[in-house]
Amino acid sequence: MCGIVGYIGSKPVKEILIDGLRELEYRGYDSAGIAVLQNHQFSLFKAVGKLINLEEKAQSYESTGFSVGIGHTRWATHGKPTELNAHPHVGQNSYVVHNGIIENYQELKAMLTSKGVQFLSQTDTEVIVHLFEYHLKTSPTPFDAFTKTLEELEGAYAILLVNASADNTIFFAKHGSPMILGRNREGETLFGSSDAALIGKCNEVIYLEDGHYGFASSDTVALFDSKNVSIALNFTPLSENKLSAQKEGFRFFMEKEIYEQSTVLSDTLMGRLHDETVYFEELDSSLFTGISEIKLCACGTSYHAALTASYLFERHSRIKTSVEIASEFRYREPLLTPDTLFVVISQSGETADTLESLKMAKKAGLKTLVICNVDNSSMVRLADASILTRAGIEKGVASTKAFATQVAVLWMLSLFIAHERSTLTPSDLAHQIKILRSIPSIVKVDVTLHEQLRRLSKRYLHGHGFFFIGRDVFFPLALEGALKLKEISYLHAEGYPSGEMKHGPIALADPELFTIALLPQHKLYDKTKSNVEELSARDSTICSISPLDFDKADDHIRTHMHDDYMQEFFEMMVVLQLLSMEIAVRLGNDVDMPRNLAKSVTVE
Numbered sequence: 001m002c003g004i005v006g007y008i009g010s011k012p013v014k015e016i017l018i019d020g021l022r023e024l025e026y027r028g029y030d031s032a033g034i035a036v037l038q039n040h041q042f043s044l045f046k047a048v049g050k051l052i053n054l055e056e057k058a059q060s061y062e063s064t065g066f067s068v069g070i071g072h073t074r075w076a077t078h079g080k081p082t083e084l085n086a087h088p089h090v091g092q093n094s095y096v097v098h099n100g101i102i103e104n105y106q107e108l109k110a111m112l113t114s115k116g117v118q119f120l121s122q123t124d125t126e127v128i129v130h131l132f133e134y135h136l137k138t139s140p141t142p143f144d145a146f147t148k149t150l151e152e153l154e155g156a157y158a159i160l161l162v163n164a165s166a167d168n169t170i171f172f173a174k175h176g177s178p179m180i181l182g183r184n185r186e187g188e189t190l191f192g193s194s195d196a197a198l199i200g201k202c203n204e205v206i207y208l209e210d211g212h213y214g215f216a217s218s219d220t221v222a223l224f225d226s227k228n229v230s231i232a233l234n235f236t237p238l239s240e241n242k243l244s245a246q247k248e249g250f251r252f253f254m255e256k257e258i259y260e261q262s263t264v265l266s267d268t269l270m271g272r273l274h275d276e277t278v279y280f281e282e283l284d285s286s287l288f289t290g291i292s293e294i295k296l297c298a299c300g301t302s303y304h305a306a307l308t309a310s311y312l313f314e315r316h317s318r319i320k321t322s323v324e325i326a327s328e329f330r331y332r333e334p335l336l337t338p339d340t341l342f343v344v345i346s347q348s349g350e351t352a353d354t355l356e357s358l359k360m361a362k363k364a365g366l367k368t369l370v371i372c373n374v375d376n377s378s379m380v381r382l383a384d385a386s387i388l389t390r391a392g393i394e395k396g397v398a399s400t401k402a403f404a405t406q407v408a409v410l411w412m413l414s415l416f417i418a419h420e421r422s423t424l425t426p427s428d429l430a431h432q433i434k435i436l437r438s439i440p441s442i443v444k445v446d447v448t449l450h451e452q453l454r455r456l457s458k459r460y461l462h463g464h465g466f467f468f469i470g471r472d473v474f475f476p477l478a479l480e481g482a483l484k485l486k487e488i489s490y491l492h493a494e495g496y497p498s499g500e501m502k503h504g505p506i507a508l509a510d511p512e513l514f515t516i517a518l519l520p521q522h523k524l525y526d527k528t529k530s531n532v533e534e535l536s537a538r539d540s541t542i543c544s545i546s547p548l549d550f551d552k553a554d555d556h557i558r559t560h561m562h563d564d565y566m567q568e569f570f571e572m573m574v575v576l577q578l579l580s581m582e583i584a585v586r587l588g589n590d591v592d593m594p595r596n597l598a599k600s601v602t603v604e
């Protein structure tokens, strides 16, 4: 996803900007650029692809003395990843970098075009710089023009803008996308869309809030709130230790990654949801021509996302779907027919078994698609098409936000195919999209619930095992809950379809066998409840997770009432992640790097 840096000071500006952008590389990007303003003159460099390409373009540029600079890594949303679409975007005497989406850019562009403004790019961002210059003609100062510009923008943004007539100044604004202002003991001011870009360069920062805007120059910073009231600069110290700073105050990367699911899911959905359709810029609908079956293939958590998707694909897209564990698929001499779309799912894009399965499918002449979190990974390079999950780098070995974003992408894909095949009515599609839009707010961690789970965890540190049970998509979620617990607590846990317990596993039931029961209100509640009652009757200790009271539960984790089972799915996912983490913490385990596991399994 896009990244922003800014700098005001006298050090070599190019190196500072590119170094800051490098710290944001993990977010993923497909082009990059910097603009430097020195003595009323601009220097601009842009390149498609990795930062090395930008460095090559700017190789001969060197700065001495005071300058201001802005830089950007772009992850294409409006318009292809080309140099023209890369930021900074240029007006006549101004440059801008922007993260987010300007929702009313088409109206603004039409207005500016009617005034004779010429646009160079296909981006929404370019309207900002032209709108600013339009207002500059009638404003007493560049800052007035900047303020008027902000008043007309709708959508989400973090913006840095520079203008030649104010050659020691950066104008900034934050509304919905992150922006941090930092300074150091040498009197330099920096900006970053994440503090990763500022660590080691600043000793104190202000995490700007929505509606904050202002300007920073060589000797002053002015900050205003959304009511245009000047506000005090409340700097907070910035850790100089990269690793602990990257945890942003959380105890573990896993905890941080659970908490940031709301933000990354917004990124996953960004630009992909229209009123009655789902849009994937990276997909050509010809991928589905001649396809009558989908085969999903993955390992571990990604396999659980695939299994979840198989319910959604058959339900929404009415297309025959099967799911394969990659390590099994490779050696079972599968029958592959050309009417099958082969979809691999992988956080890393490097898992050996999944990669080899993808190669097999390609060799058999199947069309292939990868759902992946890492651009340019082996699978992304190999598959015919790819959809990125936009989860950002995941450091905890136990996958959390990667799973959440995989399920969201697969759910959107089921709707994309449903639209292609006309298997859902427009109103059903609109309903699904409405539910999807609600997911980022549903996964926001409720700190009271987190505290309840922390307290509850002390009752689940012993026993001879856990059953996680559920039906429909709550079965793969149960598998995922059990895997999370196993990975970091080293306790024995199994996921089961709840209706399957009576066919054998129920023999294990006794008070030392803990059942974690997923009881959603909107999917087979009564059926699942009967299965849990059967376990309760055999004295298993029951921990139910449900918005509805359950009188047979020993412990009850109450989730919110929702309109749809997928909303319940995502809320229960967070509960399971936090519960596993708190159990592992009490057992004194290394949550981020559990024993025997690797983040990316590149061997068979």
Ligand code: AGP
Residues within 6 Å of the ligand: 299, 300, 301, 302, 345, 346, 347, 348, 349, 350, 351, 354, 397, 398, 399, 400, 487, 598, 599, 600, 601
């Ligand atoms: C999940 O918590 C695990 N770390 C593991 O199961 C993982 O999902 C699996 O190894 C597949 O990895 P991938 O998504 O990178 O292909």
